[in-house]
Amino acid sequence: MSKAKSKRIETAESETPKQRAAKPAAAPVEIIIGKSKPKLPQPPAPAASKQQILISLLKRPKGAAIEELMEATGWQRHSVHGTMSGVLKKRLGLPLITEYGEHGRTYRIADAR
Secondary structure, eight states, X not given: OOHHHHHHHHHHHTOOHHHHHHSOOOOOHHHHHHOOOOOOOOOOOOSOOHHHHHXXXXXXXXXXXXXXXXXXXXXXXXXXXXXXXIIIIIISOOXXXXXXXXXXXXXXXXXGO
């Protein structure tokens, strides 16, 4: 036997039982693979997206003013206009109607009356 092999054997045999017990035992493979983490309760989903909020306000018979839409979503005026033009009209194909009244300009979805 070579010197290197005999040294390894000697060091392994010279360990005391306390030293061997202090080493962490490797977990069996089936425990690592077979067990998954316990599932945590999922937080509740948000009530509605901002797009859904806009649509629900615009579906009202009287419609909604731009200020109402800004307040409901927390968006700036140009963001509300862009969403109405790009998403609601072009992408979703909703018929938006603009009406002028004593309270200023209001917007609504056409089939809301």
